[in-house]
Amino acid sequence: MNISRFRSEPDYWDQKLANYLHDPPDKALRIPGHEERSRELLEALGGLPSPDKNCYQRADQIAAGMDRTQLPGYSPDETKNGAVDFLRAPVLTHPVSRQDSIILKLGQVPSADDISEDIRRIVLEDIDGHSGRPGLSDRFQNDRAAFAPARFHYVHHVLRERLASHNVAGLGGVWHRIPADTRIPDHSIWQHCALVSALSSCFQLSDQKKASLLVFNITPVQDFIGRARKLRDFWTGSLILSWLAFEGIRYIVYTLGSDHILYPSLIGQPLVNWLLGEECGLTCLKEAESTRDSAGVASFPNKFVCLVPTGQEGKTAEAIGAAIRRAWLDLGQETLSHIETVVGRKDAYLKEQFDRQMASYWEFHWAACPLLDDASRDTVQVLLHKAIWQGPLDFIEASKELPHAAKGEGAFYGVTHALVQGHMAAGKIRRNDCRREEPGIKCNLHGDIESLRFSWKDGDDQNPRPANDPFWSAFKKAWHATSDFKTSERLSAVAMVKRLAYRVAAPDHPLGLFFRQSEGFPSSTEMALVDWLDRVEQGGLNRDLSRDWRKKLAQYLHETESERRESEESNEITEIGSGERTLCKRVVEAMSKAGDPVLDEDRYYAILLMDGDHMGRLVNGETLASTWRTALHPGLAERLGAVTFEERYRVFWEKMMNRQRVLAPAVHAAISEALGDFALWSVPLIIKKLGGQLIYAGGDDICAVLPASTALQAAREIAEAYSLGFIFLDDAGHATAVSGAWEPAPGRLALHLGQGEAISISAGILIAHHKKPLSAAMRRAHELLDQAKKKGGRNGLALELEKRAGGGRTFMAQWNEPPFEGLQLEQTGSPRGQGSLLDCFNAVGVATGSPGKRSMSVSLAYRLDQLRPGLEAIISHAPQELARFLAKQIERSRTDGDRAVQDSVAQQVAALIARKHYGTKALELDTNSLIIAKFIGTRQGKRPNTGQEASHDFGTAVDSH
Secondary structure (H helix, E strand, C coil), X not given: CCCCCCCCCHHHHHHHHHHHCCCCCCHXXXXXXXXXXXXXXXXXXXXXXXXXXXXXXXXXXXXXXXXXXXCCCCCCCCCCCCCCCCCCCCEECCCCCCCCXXXXXXXXXXXXXXXXXXXHHHHHHHHHCECCECCHHHHCCCCHHHHHHHHHHHHHHHHHHHHHHCCHHHCHHHHXXXXXXXXXXXXXXXXXXXXXXXXXXXXXXXXXXXXXXXXXXXXXXXXXHCCCCCHHHHHHHHHHHHHXXXXXXXXXXXXXXXXXXXXXXXXXXXXXXXXXXXXXCCHHHHHHHHHCCCCCCECCCCEEEEEEECCCHHHHHHHHHHHHHHHHHHHHHHHXXXXXXXXXXXXXXXXXXXXXHHHCCCEEEEEEEECCCHHHHHHHHHHCCHHHHHHHHHHHHHHHHCCCCCCHHHHCHHHHHHHHHHHHHHHHCCCCCCCCCCCCXXXXXXXXXXXXXXXXXXXCCCCCCHHHCHHHHHHHHHCCCHHHCCCCCXXXXXXXXXXXXXXXXXXXXXXXXXXXXXHHCCCHHHHHCHHHHHHHHHCCCCCCCCCCHHHHHHHHHHHHCXXXXXXXXXXXXXXXXXXXXXXXXXXXXXXXXXXXXXXXXXXXXXXXXXXXXXXXXXXXXXXXXXXXXXXXXXXXXXHHCCCCCCHHHHHHHHHHCCCECCCCHHHHHHHHHHHHHHHHHHHHHHHHHCCCEEEEXXXXXXXXXXXXXXXXXHHHHHHHHHCCCEEEEECCCCEEEECCEEXXXXXXXXXXXXXXXXXXXXXXXXXXXXXXXXXXXXXXXXXXXXXHHHCCCCCEEEEEEEECCCEEEEEEEECCCCCCHHHCCCCCCCCCCCCCHHHHHHHHHHHHHCCCCCCCCHHHHHHHHHHHHHHHHHHHHCHHHHHHHHHHHHHHHCCCCCXXXXXXXXXXXXXXXXXXXXXXXXXXXXXHHHHHHHHHHHHHHCCCCCCCCCCCCCCCEECCC
């Protein structure tokens, strides 16, 4: 007997699935007969009844938004015909980007009947089993209540994967993007069908027969994640927050279905795949996580958006909060039980602390709004900025002369979303802090919460030193992973949950998915040493060491660092025995003899934070770069503009064709899925190939740690990937940008956000010493990200090198920012052919720091600061002479250098040090960038070639023309 936590009403799930399949997946391949093919597919799924048009028609119209009613349908008269034959003109357009569409190079496509038969055959195999392999129905024999939700989620999450992997009709990865409407092929049939099923279910469950948008938010975020001593604390805190968001989403999946979650996209999410694998028998989803680069990464943001029945918003929000709180308290109870087992006793005050601190930590915020319609026009004009409602209202007004004018909830979807998000933002300004002031000795990480202790007895010292604290001395004596705690460290219940989660979460707990390799999570010391450790491995000097030799060597070097402070513990990273210490010493000595000792620059690592610019405005539809011309099928757009086309449509589209595409529900779903594809696939691939460790990637919000040598490269590649349109991920895990004409193959055709004036991502990078307190380092990295967004004008980065002695030096630039025109520089040249400031930065790094390629004296980079009065005079009165002056200085410091190379370096140095001050037109002199570039260039010059750097070329588009 299976126990299911899904809504125990099989008729609900069966009707939902019927509404979902009102259009079959292959509708775009042949529109005539698609309703019959839908009925046949429902029959293959177990004899489900055909959908009732009265149940789904209104939802279908809302899901389509304003996309379809203003487009003519099929007519034998070419002056009125709006139909597009996808097989004759297979084009996909982008819902967000201004860039061109892609043309699919299809081979011989089977007939519609053969394609439909192939789909049914795959479905029958998966549902009923095949060749001795049990099917989904076998798992849920005689349990229709459990089988019905499993079957629905199979269709929504698995079927597209199966069609792509079987390369049905030769479409391969296109099955992930197969359009809902061939006339406007910028969103998929899956997104449209999911919206129809979710809206239909809301109408069914609502007494008012309406659907509402609900936004739910968990806080505090940085207070929880950022209070960390070890990188693993930070990673674990991110995972726990992501998991708590999942627990709220899980409630919606159980009670309504995964189709009700609009943001973030649940397609490909590791925890959702785990859930559906465990409870719905969709084992292919669960198995896929074992090889995913993103399987151990926090991928859910702390906010999600869903569709719920109108009238049930408050009840639903309370239930979401209760589900999250219950999961959190259960983890706390498991942690407390684990601690009690370790110390061999239970204590009343210890339990009271856990109950008090865990119960009062999280705050939940929510806002909801029914989908607005024409009756709300005056209200939204008062409450919202004109930029939000102007486009939709103009479109509605202009469409009045057409047979089916734009109206209803679909036309006002973007306005509804903006209103509910604005209400949420306003509500979060008022903090409802329910935490009482805590007594006693405070936690080392959460300084406002009492550290754990046993109950006091008469005469007990109520302010003991850490070594004499009864609880902590007992716990640490019995705790075997000595590297988990400093001798002086005392933590609260909240901090202990973060520190011990990797040991407490059972394999069948959702967090168990992440903690399979928690012991291998790098420390800041190990991350700083990545390049040096790679060189150890390249030389084969790790042969006699254990499997976790990198940690052992990092621990040895941490212990023997010349500037070690007494407050820093010897077991900071891992435990190391005397025999292992001897072996590590031999390796270090051998590397020194080979001319490669551990130098000061080898003890620095990088924290990379990235965040999408103007994301709120994008998801509200304000900054969509797509126009109706770029969203429509190009053949149809040309036809609508012909003077011979039916006048009322031609006149309407003359007004609208070059205007911004309006945010429809399916476009919102496409944005959500694009952010998911970016975070779950592209970002992990880039971080992994560059030797880093991804901590979280929740849509456009990214945190990773990397070697100092690769952090800037990672940031640039991620920024480039963010602005790509279409991405192909093959079955081998390689990713390539797609443009122009493309021949489909098995895999996944995915979206990123594409190009647009307001579509960009910013970065903050801190290069810090491995012994800098992590919480302070993370705070500074966030400050740098804020600087990149506010002071730097977004679409770029703020990079700081913080040396242990001498303070920080900061360099800011936008991704493609050119040198100041007044310098009158020649073409600076670059591997990317752009000649941007970042290209100059990289070139100066090679010229000053790379062994064998050095063409500028290292000391000159420092000495230029002493020439500041003269340099400032030049850039004030004759900036065009700066490069010539610098060339003379470089020539004097390196008389053996190539003159042409030195002249080129002088141009690049001039571009870096003479910069426009952000916000003004004034030039200012800044030599900090040279010191930072030299440091990174030195690290890059010693980085061994691992063979991975070119394995995922997101920057090179595939164009088969």
